[in-house]
Amino acid sequence: MLRRATSLLGIATLIGTMAACAQTDPGVTTAVKAKFALDDTVKAYKIDVDTKDGVVMLSGTVDTAEARTRAVELARTTKGVSRVEDRLAVAPPPVATSGLVEPLTDAAITATVKTALLADPLSAGLKIDVDTAGGVVTMSGTVATAVEKTRAEEVAKASPGVNSVVNDLKVSPKKAGK
Secondary structure, three states: OHHHHHHHHHHHHHHHHHHHHHHOHHHHHHHHHHHHHHOOOOOHHHEEEEEEOOEEEEEEEEOOHHHHHHHHHHHHOOOOOOEEEEEEEEOOOOOOOEOOOEOOOHHHHHHHHHHHHHHOOOOOHHHEEEEEEOOEEEEEEEEOOHHHHHHHHHHHHOOOOOOEEEEEEEEOHHHHOO
16 A cells, blocks of 8 residues: 555656646747647747746747747647747748749740740741840741741740740741751
């Protein structure tokens, strides 16, 4: 009986110690970080957690407003937290850079259009010369049909960085076949 009482006292002491540790600032910080690590919305590696006298300060950057709200909620519901100071920033959404931040050079536009023409099964890419000046693409050469001429213009217009297309392609079934 004495042995059992001693064991129960030891377990109670261990549980009390663990509970007390959870109430310390390092214990609270660890508990909050553990919650973040288990949550799919919150990216724990981007959030710094500091605790002083039960006040948790969250700083860093999160990807969305939802992640920010969730992080604050998780911290508030952690045992030993008396208050949460939210210093989290929401990262701006990524901006597409294709032609928006830095315009493509004329050489890059020429290469893009030529590549698109070669990849398109309906255009005669090998027979088309492409030049670009100020985002204006000029196509010259000879194609076999009016359909190929029209298709080449469509492909060029759909390419990034192209402002307009000058279609100087000639339709000549005899010359295009050579």
